[in-house]
Amino acid sequence: MSTHILPGLVDVHVHLRHPGGAHKETIRTGTAAALAGGVTAVLGMPNTQPPITDAGVLDAALAHVATEALCDVGLYLGAADGNAHEVAAAAERACGLKVYLNDTFGQLRIETLAALRPHFEAWPHGRPIVLHAEDLNVATAIGLGRVHGQWVHIAHVSRAEEIRLIAAAKDAGLHVTCEVAPHHLFLSTDDLARLGALGDMRPRLGTPADVAALWAHLDAVDCIATDHAPHTLVEKASPTPPPGVPGLETTLPLLLTAVEDGRLSLERLVELTSTTPAARFGIATPTESTVEVEVGPEWTLPERGWQTKPDWSPFAGTRVRGRVVRTTLRGATVWDEGRLTAAAGTGRVLTFDAAAVAR
Ligand code: DOR
Numbered sequence: 001m002s003t004h005i006l007p008g009l010v011d012v013h014v015h016l017r018h019p020g021g022a023h024k025e026t027i028r029t030g031t032a033a034a035l036a037g038g039v040t041a042v043l044g045m046p047n048t049q050p051p052i053t054d055a056g057v058l059d060a061a062l063a064h065v066a067t068e069a070l071c072d073v074g075l076y077l078g079a080a081d082g083n084a085h086e087v088a089a090a091a092e093r094a095c096g097l098k099v100y101l102n103d104t105f106g107q108l109r110i111e112t113l114a115a116l117r118p119h120f121e122a123w124p125h126g127r128p129i130v131l132h133a134e135d136l137n138v139a140t141a142i143g144l145g146r147v148h149g150q151w152v153h154i155a156h157v158s159r160a161e162e163i164r165l166i167a168a169a170k171d172a173g174l175h176v177t178c179e180v181a182p183h184h185l186f187l188s189t190d191d192l193a194r195l196g197a198l199g200d201m202r203p204r205l206g207t208p209a210d211v212a213a214l215w216a217h218l219d220a221v222d223c224i225a226t227d228h229a230p231h232t233l234v235e236k237a238s239p240t241p242p243p244g245v246p247g248l249e250t251t252l253p254l255l256l257t258a259v260e261d262g263r264l265s266l267e268r269l270v271e272l273t274s275t276t277p278a279a280r281f282g283i284a285t286p287t288e289s290t291v292e293v294e295v296g297p298e299w300t301l302p303e304r305g306w307q308t309k310p311d312w313s314p315f316a317g318t319r320v321r322g323r324v325v326r327t328t329l330r331g332a333t334v335w336d337e338g339r340l341t342a343a344a345g346t347g348r349v350l351t352f353d354a355a356a357v358a359r
């Protein structure tokens with residue numbers, strides 16, 4: 001058995017569900033789940049109710065975060081048809097612009113080039129345009145980024161063809177970054193029959209060949225981000241289950257097990273989950289925000305007892321050999337041996353320094 005103290009994780013893709021989704025997650029429960037998973041900074045997605053598509057909704061949500069958050073939080077603005085100038089004007093208070101090009105949960109979607117082009121023209125250069133782009137839309141995103149001199153970050157890459165194109169775009173010198181979600185690294189279509197709706201998310205699980213390609217191209221991946229997308233078990237059992245799975249609390253146990261299995265070095269784990277996302281997104285993370293992990297003893301990820309409000313995991317039952325012992329935020333212990341010790345408001349609203357962005 002060994003213990004390690006790592007920098008707190010920086011998760012650039014989390015659904016905190018505020019405003020309008022408090023039955024699925026709140027700022028309090030979502031950031032508690034983050035701390036339980038060793039995550040000290042999260043970037044929250046704008047597909048809320050109402051969506052975060054204007055300065056008024058963004059500023060109200062950030063004010064709520066400032067009083068409620070247990071870890072550090074930034075929020076994305078969402079691209080809609082016709083809001084390019086409004087979101088660009090509020091860009092410095094957001095962690096980036098999120099563009100949904102493919103099927104997902106909620107109404108936020110960009111369906112035409114005429115709706116998308118103004119965003120690539122108006123969004124400030126050097127700030128991230130994060131795209132839910134699958135298959136051909138990965139090429140759309142990379143092409144528009146190239147034409148308009150914008151940095152594009154491809155969210156939750158899940159397919160062999162996609163990661164190969166992104167690797168080629170990077171080799172060609174384009175400003176393209178990407179993230180991969182743990183469920184696309186540790187689950188595949190082989191798990192669908194067992195998991196049912198609990199294994200349904202967007203992008204859907206890939207084939208075992210897709211999973212193998214993601215592992216083989218990990219050098220082209222900038223961040224591992226959870227796409228933590230909580231929905232209640234009642235919703236998941238309904239005839240039209242919403243897509244998405246929680247992930248904040250299971251990422252480190254899964255990745256530490258991969259380290260134990262020799263699939264990943266501990267140094268690369270730290271880069272993918274903390275130092276590179278912080279550097280890429282221009283986040284100044286406090287050096288005293290840490291996670292102490294224990295590696296070695298085998299245990300089983302449980303069905304219940306999670307901090308995330310819906311209290312389930314698609315990884316329940318998985319044997320793992322890593323666990324979070326303790327999380328500190330700016331030197332204060334906020335998660336200790338299975339106990340939340342943070343007080344509301346210990347988290348801060350993140351600020352972003354475009355000048356500090358590392359390519
Ligand atoms: O599975 C997903 N769920 N994919 C998304 O892109 C959105 C997310 C959600 O908000 O539930």
Ligand code: ZN
Binds near residue numbers: 013
């Ligand atoms: Zn998402």
